[in-house]
Amino acid sequence: MTEQLLNVNGLKVNVEDREILHGIDLQMNAGETHVLMGPNGAGKSTLGYALMGNPKFEITEGSIFFKNKDITEEAVEKRASDGIFLSFQNPLEVPGISLGSFIRSALERRRGEKLRLWDFRKEMKKAMEVLQMDETYADRDLNIGFSGGEKKKAEILQMLMLRPALAILDETDSGLDVDAVRTVSRGVEEYQKNEKGALLIITHSTRILEALKVDYTHILVDGRIVETGDAGLVERINAEGFEQFYEQAVRMYRQ
Template identity: 80%
Template sequence: MAEQLLQINGLKVSAEDKEILHGIDLTVNRGETHVLMGPNGAGKSTLGYALMGNPNYMATQGSIRFDGKDITEEAADKRAKEGIFLSFQNPLEVPGISLGSFIRSALEQRRGEKLRLWDFRREMKKAMDVLQMEESYGDRDLNVGFSGGEKKKAEILQLLMLRPTLAILDETDSGLDVDAVRTVSRGVEEYQKNEKGSLLIITHSTKILEALKVDYTHVMVDGRIVATGDGSLVEEINAKGFEAYCREAIHG
């Protein structure tokens, strides 16, 4: 029997007093890969931020349960410690804090213990090799001066190092060339293979999905999930787009 990891019931979310999500129901079991697709402005990223506990996105109704615990009111740092990870669509630049220091600090908080520098560097090098990143990136300020591809690789490096139970990837393949997408996909594949973690992949395109087994695909339109299917739904959307789903949402 499948073991539930994430259960979202009737979730409504507002930002700046405007309701964006209108009653989301979604269940993710351990080890499953779910894909969330939809047109621009559908509310996909809002769901990711709400699950991570971003204070700018307020849950006004419904509940979020993670690993059997109600986390609807929990702060983002507590959710991260419990095993939720969000790869941002537009990662922030953080001057004065190196990528390596940032990851080491996050790891120590997650594990609740200090890490020896040598052990940490060895672990990080192993993850960097998967992503074809030079070790020098670890000493650079977090995302400062990074290209789009380098920022996305840094996000996936954090994924491989932190080993969350649930990884939410928001447009991780957006704006990347073919080689960068292949490298990032390799990192996601490595996470899924080694950690047997659950994935919620928010995307417009399907480049990053080619190497992954997709269990469920959800279509979001206007803050509602209007269709759910298996991996074949991705191919249908590739061929036909979202127009039919948008029409159906308008006409009910």
């Protein structure tokens, strides 16, 4: 029996008293990969932050159920410990805390126990090899002096180590060259091998999707999901762009 992981119903979200999302419905099962696409300013990142519980993104209506539990009012920290992970479009720099220490601390909180340094290092080395990362990055301050591609690799490294039940990737391929996209895609492919882990990939591009298995594609325009389909919907966007979906958004607004 398929396990439903995420159930979003009628979600409306405000940012600084302006409604950005106008009633989002989204269901995801364990093991599935969903893609959320749309033009800039459609509200894609807003949905990601709302699912993660960022207090700047005020939920005014609707609900979020994760693992059959209502998390609509839960704090970011609780959602993270429940198994939700968000890869930021612009990863934060954290001086004074090494990448390795940051991941180890997060793992210990998730597992509720101390980790032997040797075992942790061995596990992280394996994940870094997938991403073609030099081991010395583990001892560098988190994202300090990292290039854009290195920051994105560090985010995917955290995902591989934490093995969340739901990984939300917000514009992970933004600003990356072709080689960096391929490397990040390998990390995402590695995560997809976990049949119980679900992926929500938020993007306006299709480069990161080329090597991935996609189950569902959702088109978000003006704060509304106007169409849902399979991977073939990505091909339509590549060929025709998002213009075709604007009329659907207008019709939904008038209803």
